[in-house]
Amino acid sequence: LIKMTIGWHFDNTYSKLSNTFKENIKPTPVHDPELVILNEELASTLNLDFSKTDKKKLAEIFSGNSIPEETNTIAQAYAGHQFGHFTMLGDGRAVLLGEHLVNNDNRFDIQFKGSGRTSFSRGGDGRAALGPMLREYIISEAIHSLNIPTTRSLAVVKTGEKVVRENLLQGAILTRVASSHLRVGTFQYIAATQNIENLNTLVDYTINRHYPEIKKSNSKASDLLNLVMEKQCQLVVNWMRVGFIHGVMNTDNMAISGETIDYGPCAFMDHYDPKTVFSSIDKFGRYAFSNQPPITKWNLARFAECLIPLIDKNEDTAIKLATDLIDNFQNIYEDKWLNMMRDKLGLFGEDKNDKKLINDLFNWMEKNKADYTNTFCNLMDINSDEIYKNNDFINWKNEWKKRSELNNSTKEKQSKLMKSNNPIVIPRNHKVEEALAEADKGSLDKMKKLLAILKNPYDNQNNIEEYQTPAPSSNEKYQTFCGT
Numbered sequence: 001l002i003k004m005t006i007g008w009h010f011d012n013t014y015s016k017l018s019n020t021f022k023e024n025i026k027p028t029p030v031h032d033p034e035l036v037i038l039n040e041e042l043a044s045t046l047n048l049d050f051s052k053t054d055k056k057k058l059a060e061i062f063s064g065n066s067i068p069e070e071t072n073t074i075a076q077a078y079a080g081h082q083f084g085h086f087t088m089l090g091d092g093r094a095v096l097l098g099e100h101l102v103n104n105d106n107r108f109d110i111q112f113k114g115s116g117r118t119s120f121s122r123g124g125d126g127r128a129a130l131g132p133m134l135r136e137y138i139i140s141e142a143i144h145s146l147n148i149p150t151t152r153s154l155a156v157v158k159t160g161e162k163v164v165r166e167n168l169l170q171g172a173i174l175t176r177v178a179s180s181h182l183r184v185g186t187f188q189y190i191a192a193t194q195n196i197e198n199l200n201t202l203v204d205y206t207i208n209r210h211y212p213e214i215k216k217s218n219s220k221a222s223d224l225l226n227l228v229m230e231k232q233c234q235l236v237v238n239w240m241r242v243g244f245i246h247g248v249m250n251t252d253n254m255a256i257s258g259e260t261i262d263y264g265p266c267a268f269m270d271h272y273d274p275k276t277v278f279s280s281i282d283k284f285g286r287y288a289f290s291n292q293p294p295i296t297k298w299n300l301a302r303f304a305e306c307l308i309p310l311i312d313k314n315e316d317t318a319i320k321l322a323t324d325l326i327d328n329f330q331n332i333y334e335d336k337w338l339n340m341m342r343d344k345l346g347l348f349g350e351d352k353n354d355k356k357l358i359n360d361l362f363n364w365m366e367k368n369k370a371d372y373t374n375t376f377c378n379l380m381d382i383n384s385d386e387i388y389k390n391n392d393f394i395n396w397k398n399e400w401k402k403r404s405e406l407n408n409s410t411k412e413k414q415s416k417l418m419k420s421n422n423p424i425v426i427p428r429n430h431k432v433e434e435a436l437a438e439a440d441k442g443s444l445d446k447m448k449k450l451l452a453i454l455k456n457p458y459d460n461q462n463n464i465e466e467y468q469t470p471a472p473s474s475n476e477k478y479q480t481f482c483g484t
């Protein structure tokens, strides 16, 4: 009956793979689940209808206490380079319910995060705390509204149980929706087992699911590498566009689909500094803002290594081919990045001085600690903070206006281009923290208001000044922690 009213349509292809790829396991039931938030808009795009399900039943569903029919719950195996070190990992606190089909055609993983221990848990408790799960909810939905590919958040429940971290925290489970959870680390796991049959299975599975256009290719492995590189490149360019710092770009946190995945210590940069790092454990700035492109390339090189046995029978030939492909990253990235920056500045066509113009702006922002988001807002006449009355900035603006005259287009078109590329509002760190602190005490008002504003980041909304202002600078640097 529930199935009929809600509209689940499960078809679980991953759980049919051999046991090397996963462990069959159910979520561990929780003591006293309570629904915190349900993403009704996302539910409706998934053709799901929870309107006839009462809150108690919703809590049962999204805690895993009551599992929909036709699911086949598993924990997925994967490995990963964490801060450069290779480790066998896997879903240590997540369970995949299955793949929900929308219109028989669009396939979405439905996963619980924080659902209990699995054979991949190592020392962990398999659980998650309320703050980090709501944080993932806020930031992933914000990234989605910024038109950047990402996993999404369908619901969060409190478990009614405590989790032990530095303090005792409220336990929670997030329901995550993804086009898949295939990671670079999934390939690393299978490659490490040195079973070529399984590696072929994984490549075919991935191509069927994400890149069917190369199904019939004679060079599937290298084609896959190219397509994933293209997607990852586009993703990181988008992050750079909005000032997003993922914070933990380990290879297990890089989705083959090109979606942003695993929101842990991520945060948005306020004043422009390419070395910005928020994560407390990233001591050497491996995942700093400006390091995101080279790290993407590094991760893709790890992906390429997994594919070597399938790229060519002759290992030397395969390595040469893969190396050439990966070395192309720089060109692809720079091209995409430059065009993205032209879009932000409303520049049409190409001029040989574009790169210099852009770099001059970055240098000015860095030297003057200008807010990244608001600087582009100023160029759209939306922000008139004192800092933009600075002479160097006015001179730069004049250069920019001169370049704009080469556009061969209208002011309206320039403005339209800028408005669709420069967010007016982002999840400001202090606003996120404020919302989470309130939510921890039981009130969702602030979080819901924040979510509503972040739904339209490119619109000039009324009365949102407090969401546009960076946190007042204090002695204490903003720090984030891994999603524990």
Ligand code: AMP
Residues within 6 Å of the ligand: 089, 090, 091, 092, 093, 094, 120, 121, 122, 123, 124, 125, 126, 127, 128, 248, 252, 253, 262, 264, 482, 483, 484
């Ligand atoms: P993450 O930092 O969230 O990408 O997680 C890295 C690895 O640690 C993954 O294999 C997770 O499943 C595992 N992990 C993280 N937190 C826990 C936990 N509380 N219990 C068990 N495993 C965990």
Ligand code: MG
Residues within 6 Å of the ligand: 252, 253, 262
């Ligand atoms: Mg992870």
